[in-house]
Amino acid sequence: MTWIYYDSKTGNVERFVTRLKEHRNWNIQKIDDTLQLTNPGHLITYTTGIGDVPASTTRFLEANSALIHTVTSSGNKNWGANFALAATKISERFKLPVLMQFELSGTMTDLQRFIDQIEGNIYGN
Ligand SMILES: Cc1cc2nc3c(=O)[nH]c(=O)nc-3n(C[C@H](O)[C@H](O)[C@H](O)COP(=O)(O)O)c2cc1C
Numbered sequence: 001m002t003w004i005y006y007d008s009k010t011g012n013v014e015r016f017v018t019r020l021k022e023h024r025n026w027n028i029q030k031i032d033d034t035l036q037l038t039n040p041g042h043l044i045t046y047t048t049g050i051g052d053v054p055a056s057t058t059r060f061l062e063a064n065s066a067l068i069h070t071v072t073s074s075g076n077k078n079w080g081a082n083f084a085l086a087a088t089k090i091s092e093r094f095k096l097p098v099l100m101q102f103e104l105s106g107t108m109t110d111l112q113r114f115i116d117q118i119e120g121n122i123y124g125n
Contacts, residue, residue: 001026001027001039002024002026002027002041002042002118003026003027003028003029003039003040003041003042004017004020004026004027004028004029004041004042004043004044005029005030005031005035005037005041005042005043005044005060005064005068006028006029006030006031006043006044006045007030007031007043007044007045007046007054007056007057007060008030008046009046009048009054010046011105012046012074012104012105012106013044013045013046013074013105014030015105015106016044016074016102016105016106016110016111017044019105019106019111020111020114020115023111023115024115027039027041031043031056031057031060032056032060033056033059033060035060035063035064036063036064037064037067037068038067039067040067040068040069041067041068041069042068042069042070042071042072042099042118042123043057043060043061043068043070043071043072043090043096044071044072044073044074045057045071045072045073045074045086045087045090046073046074046075046086047073047074047075047076047079047082047083047084047085047086047087048086050079050082051079051081051082051085051086051089052085052086052089053086053089053090054086057086057090061090061093061094065094065096068094068096069096069097069123070096070097070098070099070117070123071086071087071090071091071094071096071097071098071099072087072098072099072100072101072102072114073085073086073087073088073090073098073100073101073102074101074102074103074104074105074106075101075102075103076103076104077103083101083103084101084102084103087099087100087101088101097123099114099117099118099123100113100114100117102114
């Protein structure tokens with residue numbers, strides 16, 4: 001079974017996972033400070049500050065990164081070189097592969113690519 005964990009502040013990542021739910025019967029769970037994973041899965045978050053990782057995402061990873069296969073970040077290309085940089089920073093700090101960086105709530109192409117990459121099973125379920 002595939003598990004997706006996500007963080008969202010203004011609703012873009014939430015919209016992405018809502019569409020994901022319409023296409024795949026995966027377990028999709030919003031992270032919070034009490035979540036202690038038992039099922040490994042993939043993380044989707046967003047970028048805040050100036051290319052920063054949300055504090056809520058960092059706390060989640062400090063507790064659970066051992067069970068996370070990949071990281072994906074939403075961002076906004078208006079931020080130039082800082083676009084979706086949360087994924088890059090998480091990748092470096094927690095030694096996780098970046099699955100994707102997409103803009104806002106993602107396009108259908110982004111959604112399909114996300115599904116294909118996970119089902120391609122390069123990084124585990
Ligand atoms: C205060 C603030 C800072 C942001 N900084 C960045 C940034 O550095 N790089 C980037 O790509 N996007 C940045 N964004 C855009 C968000 O990452 C983007 O809107 C994302 O889709 C938000 O996801 P969410 O709606 O699920 O919270 C920023 C947004 C806000 C409100």
